[in-house]
Amino acid sequence: MSGPAILQVENLAKRFGGIVATDDLSLEIAAGELHAVIGPNGAGKTTLIAQLSGQLTPDSGRIHFSGADITTLPMYRRSRLGLARSFQITSLFLDLSVLDNVALAVQAHAGHSFRFWRDARREPALRDPARAVLVRAGLSERADQPASALSHGEHRQLELAMALASAPRMLLLDEPMAGLGPEESSAMVTMLRALKGKVTILLVEHDMEAVFALADRITVLVYGRVIASGTPDDIRANAAVREAYLGESEGAHV
Amino acid sequence: MRPALNFRTIVTVVLIAALVLLPLYTGLSGNRFLLTLFTRIVIMALAAVSLNLMLGYGGMMSFGHAAYLGIGGYAVGILAHEGVLNGFVQWPVALAASALFALVIGALSLRTRGVYFIMITLAFAQMTYYTFAGLARYGGDDGLTIYKRSQFVAPIDLSNKTQFYYICLALLFGAIYLVWRLTNSRFGMAIQGARSNDIRMRAIGFPTYRYRLVCFVIAGTLCGLAGALLANQNDFVSPSIMYWTRSGDLIIMVVLGGMATPFGPVIGAVALLVLEEALSGITEYWQIILGPLLLLVVLFARGGIDGLLARADSKVRS
Numbered sequence: 001m002s003g004p005a006i007l008q009v010e011n012l013a014k015r016f017g018g019i020v021a022t023d024d025l026s027l028e029i030a031a032g033e034l035h036a037v038i039g040p041n042g043a044g045k046t047t048l049i050a051q052l053s054g055q056l057t058p059d060s061g062r063i064h065f066s067g068a069d070i071t072t073l074p075m076y077r078r079s080r081l082g083l084a085r086s087f088q089i090t091s092l093f094l095d096l097s098v099l100d101n102v103a104l105a106v107q108a109h110a111g112h113s114f115r116f117w118r119d120a121r122r123e124p125a126l127r128d129p130a131r132a133v134l135v136r137a138g139l140s141e142r143a144d145q146p147a148s149a150l151s152h153g154e155h156r157q158l159e160l161a162m163a164l165a166s167a168p169r170m171l172l173l174d175e176p177m178a179g180l181g182p183e184e185s186s187a188m189v190t191m192l193r194a195l196k197g198k199v200t201i202l203l204v205e206h207d208m209e210a211v212f213a214l215a216d217r218i219t220v221l222v223y224g225r226v227i228a229s230g231t232p233d234d235i236r237a238n239a240a241v242r243e244a245y246l247g248e249s250e251g252a253h254v
Numbered sequence: 255m256r257p258a259l260n261f262r263t264i265v266t267v268v269l270i271a272a273l274v275l276l277p278l279y280t281g282l283s284g285n286r287f288l289l290t291l292f293t294r295i296v297i298m299a300l301a302a303v304s305l306n307l308m309l310g311y312g313g314m315m316s317f318g319h320a321a322y323l324g325i326g327g328y329a330v331g332i333l334a335h336e337g338v339l340n341g342f343v344q345w346p347v348a349l350a351a352s353a354l355f356a357l358v359i360g361a362l363s364l365r366t367r368g369v370y371f372i373m374i375t376l377a378f379a380q381m382t383y384y385t386f387a388g389l390a391r392y393g394g395d396d397g398l399t400i401y402k403r404s405q406f407v408a409p410i411d412l413s414n415k416t417q418f419y420y421i422c423l424a425l426l427f428g429a430i431y432l433v434w435r436l437t438n439s440r441f442g443m444a445i446q447g448a449r450s451n452d453i454r455m456r457a458i459g460f461p462t463y464r465y466r467l468v469c470f471v472i473a474g475t476l477c478g479l480a481g482a483l484l485a486n487q488n489d490f491v492s493p494s495i496m497y498w499t500r501s502g503d504l505i506i507m508v509v510l511g512g513m514a515t516p517f518g519p520v521i522g523a524v525a526l527l528v529l530e531e532a533l534s535g536i537t538e539y540w541q542i543i544l545g546p547l548l549l550l551v552v553l554f555a556r557g558g559i560d561g562l563l564a565r566a567d568s569k570v571r572s
Binding site for chain 1: 441
């Protein structure tokens with residue numbers, strides 16, 4: 001588990017007016033591990049992902065990804081370095097087909113797109129890898145439907161499929177199980193377990209059962225600060241965590 | 255998959271056939287006015303096709319697209335005024351000027367979104383309008399008469415009305431084919447992705463600004479071509495061809511005909527301009543009739559006329 005760090009966050013800070021969303025946050029994620037970030041609502045989890053992916057620029061602090069300083073790099077450049085992201089609120093190309101959605105993610109990493117003539121929907125170099133990803137995500141039968149026709153659970157699967165299509169080195173997953181039913185949730189856990197070890201994952205999730213089942217290490221955020229970081233057993237035993245977070249509602253299940 | 259009766263295809267084919275055969279009819283009937291009207295319609299359809307590329311496929315709501323009609327038109331007018339009549343010079347200059355203009359406007363306005371984008375494209379177009387209105391050497395407000403149409407090599411003669419009509423029509427069909435190829439290419443997928451969800455596009459690794467900008471420039475250049483044609487047809491160019499209501503007309507054509515469809519803008523241009531012509535023959539307050547008609551299409555026929563036909567097809571099928 002303690003391989004070399006692929007992602008290093010140093011003293012990250014972000015405030016919105018008077019609200020401190022990220023407060024002097026430092027974090028190291030080892031290559032290959034599945035690292036969960038948990039915390040109560042408003043702890044700054046999504047804000048952290050937004051800064052890691054480049055959607056937001058931090059006020060101070062640094063982010064290193066596989067040795068390179070990416071703190072000010074735009075989103076698309078980070079994606080090209082192999083840092084992929086899924087969204088908490090499903091963010092797809094709803095008016096395009098399911099296969100088009102994934103094929104676009106493949107296309108993003110297949111050189112520039114200033115190619116004006118050839119029919120992109122007939123390019124095996126884009127369609128074949130996209131179909132393969134859909135098979136892995138269990139969506140191959142839906143390939144030709146518009147993305148808007150999918151159920152919520154399928155949207156979540158497609159979200160993940162698009163992040164995977166670029167063959168990333170690291171995945172930032174923002175609540176992949178949000179709004180899923182029990183069956184869909186366990187299918188998602190199976191999918192994530194299959195990915196574990198092959199790609200480094202930072203998982204933000206509210207589903208404690210899933211987090212404790214999957215994570216190698218867990219970081220707990222409260223008001224934008226890291227209050228604890230360690231193995232699931234460490235976190236379970238941590239008094240500050242129990243008090244600040246687990247103690248209230250979900251502690252009973254842990 | 256293939257329905258026996260397909261309204262959409264039938265209407266499209268009939269429209270193309272009618273446009274191709276029109277000069278035969280006007281030649282036999284001697285109705286020169288109809289040919290002039292339809293030459294204008296074909297040119298405006300070309301402008302609408304160019305707007306459709308950025309508005310329909312690219313999701314960029316430009317309210318200043320008529321500026322390129324003006325740039326293309328004035329390129330021809332000014333060169334003719336200065337004694338350069340060669341079309342092989344005039345037209346490339348018109349295209350290059352439009353492209354350059356679109357590059358500058360696009361580079362600045364694409365940094366904004368939504369209402370701001372609409373306002374900034376409108377502002378640039380109005381600035382252009384007033385700039386040309388102030389050019390006293392080239393007629394200012396009153397415009398510039400073009401005494402000789404663009405000169406090409408021997409058999410091509412733009413003063414021949416039938417020939418000029420067919421040149422415009424060929425360019426229109428060429429533009430439709432070009433847009434169709436573009437929108438199905440990797441580039442087209444990238445701009446449609448950016449229309450659909452720009453943040454997601456950047457998150458999966460697309461520098462969307464560049465693709466939008468190139469789309470903006472291609473659309474502006476194509477519209478500049480329409481401007482060069484329009485100047486030749488009118489033998490005249492004035493600032494009014496780039497007034498903001500012209501940009502509005504182009505948007506109406508695209509929305510009325512059907513956004514993001516290959517032939518939608520042509521259907522829209524024909525429908526709007528024929529309706530305008532017919533209604534203005536009935537009453538001088540024709541806009542009172544046209545306005546509510548447009549409102550009905552926007553309210554009840556999302557996807558425009560083309561969308562209406564497609565829905566009629568799926569009803570027949572089921």
